[in-house]
Amino acid sequence: MQATRDFSHYVRNLDSGLSHIDLAVEGVSCAGCMSKIERGLSALPDVTLARVNLTDRRVALEWKQGALDPARFIDRLAELGYRAYPFEPVRAETLENEQASFLLRCLGVAAFAAMNVMMLSVPVWSGNVTDMIPEQRDFFHWLSALIALPAAAYSGQPFFRSAFRALRARSTNMDVPISIGIVLALAMSVVETIHHAEHAYFDAALMLITFLVAGRYLDQSLRRRTRAVAGNLAALKAETATKFVGADEISEVPIAAVQVGDIVLLRPGERSAVDGSVIEGKSKIDQSLITGETLPVRAEPGTAVYAGTLNLSGALRVRVAAASEGTLLAEISRLLDNAVQARSRYVQLADRASRLYAPVVHATALLTMLGWVAFGATWHDAIVTAIAVLIITCPCALGLAIPAVQTVVSGAMFRSGVLLNSGDAIERLAEVDRVVFDKTGTLTMPELDVTNAGEIPEAEFALAGRLALSSHHPVAAAVARAARAKKPLAGIEEVPGQGVRGFVGDVEIRLGRPSFCDADRLANEILCSDPEASVVAFRHGDDCHVFAVRQRLRADAAAAVATLVRAGIAVEILSGDREPAVKHASHLLGIQEWRAGVTPADKIARIDELKRQGLKVMMVGDGMNDAPALAAAHVSMSPVSATHLSQATADLVFLGDRLAPVVAAIGFSRKALRLMRQNLWLAAGYNLLAVPLAIAGLATPLVAAAAMSGSSLLVILNALRAHRGVREFG
């Protein structure tokens, strides 16, 4: 039964008679790949567009409607050496793309206006000390107003809207003082221009907008890029199902196209993409991703199967009870929602700073005005000075202080294999003083490994590996991987539930259950010394070997735990697996605190308990059963092999087979938090120098402009220091 593949769910038909599909491609990293892929795909007939996006690692394809099956593209890319999967941009990503391009438009308009107004301001500044006549100055000021007013109205929208929303909800945020500053500066400049005054502040208002929009854009682009890469990872994990479209006809479809009541085929070695119940077939299934339990469970007609479980031995027909919204999933997502709400009360550093900052700024401006009136100045002069104070203190550097650091640090984290899901995760990560690990798939590798490879002769091992390539069974896959086998043997026969066999010359070779290979005695010896392992036997004529296969700890798990403990961060294990397995792992890693057999609700309860003790907990986990705990923790992290749900919930995702990125991420975040604080102090300090000038009435536009750009540049330069590595945690 060869499955056809149906990707029509992902194809968009355009009005121009063309079809469009987006593919996420793995392994595109350089310009060479880009032209190789574009050439390779364009060579197919009827393809009108094949364009690689190197930033997002995606390919956009267009072809004449109906002329090609999209599966052809996947095959073609496989021939070229790239694994690709169809891809549906999520709504959040589309919205963020629109917002990013709006911010970029605002930045363009603000920068254009600021430069042109500055061009008009410099002659006024120099003219004021030489021989400029008032008519010329007025002409220049009116021209400035003509440029600045519409430009500010357009490019200030991100702040005005947000400030308006905050005020309507009877609260304030950082955008409120910004908006007041901009509007007052523009209004006063117009009034001054009407009264033929020497100074106007159009340039200051526009520069303020330019710098602030730049900060907003940095903040946005950081999140956008991570989301794009994370979206690719989800697509690359190939969440498809094999669905029965007729009595005996199957088709491979994306899970989005599977509905309740459909019947799907679950072959040995496949991971289920749906919840449902078995209607035909017998097998053993591995539920470790769901429950954390490492030993396989029996499945027969009537047994419930959950998305994320791995089918080990026989083919199953499953009636779908829930595809994307399911019983187990619904339960978990209910826990998730509660946990997410609890965390949204976290106040970001920038918000905390602006809450302190805004009242101080407004009070200073008000006092300045009252002070000048008290010392006998006219109301006009007093208001002018007060507004100058407002402009100078406007949180321009404050707006850049945090996004600039976040962007630089997220780039550094990206290079060390950590993707960031949210900007404020950096601040939360820096405060962590306790790390809770899940065991299965997090401290251990997600796949099985051969543990006694050294005891088996190399030639036999290689032969067993080639034989193992013919089997779907995950234990066989572990042998094939360990032997680095590439070429499958020809003429191999599969004996259901037993193993595979074939011939090399005249000699029979077998791989499978110990009884299938007459190796029970040898297998028992291994099981006695290592009761946690699974065994697979290999017979080559009279020669017989037994491989012990088990979940192995990540290579640097012990080193990572030791580094964390040295840095004063407590470590514990919370696992759904059985006690002996967890005890063994914690003993190897030297972790004193561990709990076994815990349910998702237990995990949340434990994390809440730790929180009540005042600890800032980081949860690291990969299974569906970890998702609620990931959301409940102060900050959370998932390996890239984790289930979709866990990855979407985690604040950070780490790549690769090592735990080092987890440790490095904490180091980076601590350095980042330090730089953010420094930046806030730098911004405040610079303002402290400029504010007395403003209060004294000496704040000419030149001083205002210098103070503002100077502090912004200083803050950006300081943020760039995050590029260099971190000393603690390496």
Add this chain to the structure above:
Amino acid sequence: MEVLVFLVPLALTLGLIGLMGFLWSLRNGQYDDLEGAGWRAIAEDEPVRPDPTP
């Protein structure tokens, strides 16, 4: 000084043309893939269709 009446609008027009160019390129998606665009500029040749080599 009457020359300003010509020069200032001229300078603004030039700036405005630049701004229009920026907005046009933004709408055309030229900032969607900055990394790839950098490499495309130094790529030896554009893929030609129909491609003679497989």
